[in-house]
Amino acid sequence: MGIIEDLNPQPLGAHIWAGTIATAPANLGQKVYVIIPAFDSMHHWGPCAWMPRVYPEIVNVAEGIEGLHEITVPKVYMPSVGDPCLVLLDNDRDSWVVNWWPY
Numbered sequence: 001m002g003i004i005e006d007l008n009p010q011p012l013g014a015h016i017w018a019g020t021i022a023t024a025p026a027n028l029g030q031k032v033y034v035i036i037p038a039f040d041s042m043h044h045w046g047p048c049a050w051m052p053r054v055y056p057e058i059v060n061v062a063e064g065i066e067g068l069h070e071i072t073v074p075k076v077y078m079p080s081v082g083d084p085c086l087v088l089l090d091n092d093r094d095s096w097v098v099n100w101w102p103y
Contacts, residue, residue: 023081
């Protein structure tokens with residue numbers, strides 16, 4: 001049973017709760033489960049869609065005696081177990097982690 005069915009909100013309403021990441025994704029396509037302490041500090045809610053954070057990182061790719069040769073590559077961050085998050089429940093009965101901390 002999903003979060004929406006467990007909470008029985010208004011049919012067209014959307015809600016946001018403070019939560020904690022309960023399961024870390026193994027890859028970018030894997031959904032996560034969260035804990036929402038306002039309801040139960042042990043129950044894992046989900047699965048929840050989430051988005052990674054992508055930041056530019058400068059990397060030196062010089063080889064041998066070559067001078068400094070830097071390129072910018074994307075660095076991808078994924079949520080970890082215990083990260084605080086905001087959990088949104090939308091009107092289509094889907095749950096989303098819309099933000100998580102730390103960076």
